[in-house]
Amino acid sequence: MAALEAADNLDSLEDARVRFLGRKADLAALLRSIAELPPEEKKVVGRFGNLIKKELEALHAQRHSALEESELVHGLEKERIDITLPGRGLPLGHLHLITQTQREIEDIFGGLGYEVVEGPEVETDFYNFTALNTPEDHPARSLHDTFFVTKDVLLRTHTSPVQVRTMEKQRPPVYVIVPGKSYRRDSDATHTPMFHQVEGLVVDHGITLADLKGTLEQFAKAMFGEVRRIRLRPHFFPFTEPSVEVDVSCMICDGAGCRLCKRSGWLEILGAGMVDPNVFEFVGYDPEEYTGFAFGMGIERIAMLKHGIVDLRLFYENDLRFVRQF
Numbered sequence: 001m002a003a004l005e006a007a008d009n010l011d012s013l014e015d016a017r018v019r020f021l022g023r024k025a026d027l028a029a030l031l032r033s034i035a036e037l038p039p040e041e042k043k044v045v046g047r048f049g050n051l052i053k054k055e056l057e058a059l060h061a062q063r064h065s066a067l068e069e070s071e072l073v074h075g076l077e078k079e080r081i082d083i084t085l086p087g088r089g090l091p092l093g094h095l096h097l098i099t100q101t102q103r104e105i106e107d108i109f110g111g112l113g114y115e116v117v118e119g120p121e122v123e124t125d126f127y128n129f130t131a132l133n134t135p136e137d138h139p140a141r142s143l144h145d146t147f148f149v150t151k152d153v154l155l156r157t158h159t160s161p162v163q164v165r166t167m168e169k170q171r172p173p174v175y176v177i178v179p180g181k182s183y184r185r186d187s188d189a190t191h192t193p194m195f196h197q198v199e200g201l202v203v204d205h206g207i208t209l210a211d212l213k214g215t216l217e218q219f220a221k222a223m224f225g226e227v228r229r230i231r232l233r234p235h236f237f238p239f240t241e242p243s244v245e246v247d248v249s250c251m252i253c254d255g256a257g258c259r260l261c262k263r264s265g266w267l268e269i270l271g272a273g274m275v276d277p278n279v280f281e282f283v284g285y286d287p288e289e290y291t292g293f294a295f296g297m298g299i300e301r302i303a304m305l306k307h308g309i310v311d312l313r314l315f316y317e318n319d320l321r322f323v324r325q326f
């Protein structure tokens, strides 16, 4: 009994049990020997022997549950989870800057009542060039500038073919923008073989160059700040006439001239123009009844100007140190 009482953990209790209650213990030997004792001793030894065994077993059971309980409490105490410790945050992703910029552009034109439409990236020569009034010998049609799949199938070099697809499907008025990927055989700090554009197309009664200018000025202010101005410079595109390139006043120097705008005070943001009547002929719109304007801008370029990014390739290297900044 003293040994069972003295055991202060389950291991030493087990040692005591084996020693006094086990098969090789004196008590077990005594109980086994009863059979050989003379009858009058059998009774006494048997009765007291079993009484002792029962008492020791009862004490053992009691000590066992007490020690088990205290070891459990002790263990819980030791391994306690500190729920007041702040958790380890899971990194939360976010939209890539190109997607963010695309959605921003969509929101601006959405607010002006434009609808977003999309078209295929694998295009036919017809939609990408012919129906956009692009002559056979135009440099963009060369193997050097365009990824051809077959002679007549190619990766679209701009989002303009969706102008044609849209006009084929619906009658004016048309107010759409077309975000999407475009492909050109170009690769340097300001060109990647795949890039994103947003096309715009408006066709309605009485649309003029003034509408184009007002719309794009609205866009430039919403995108780059209320104080921005735009200017139109004459340019050439086969599918618009007249055609313009549109500049926005430099957001760094506000027109005074700095490194970003190469001392000119202006930054080119997009190409645009009045839809060429030849394009209307291809889709069966009457150029005597309707006029329209179109524009196309590079999403990467808009994002670069807005965020001061100098190398286009950063968008596609997926270096998280870059991506996480936006």
Ligand code: PHE
Residues within 6 Å of the ligand: 157, 158, 159, 160, 199, 200, 237, 240, 271, 272, 273, 294, 295, 296, 297
């Ligand atoms: N598609 C032209 C380009 O990729 C941009 C543009 C679109 C110009 C619409 C005029 C009108 O350069």
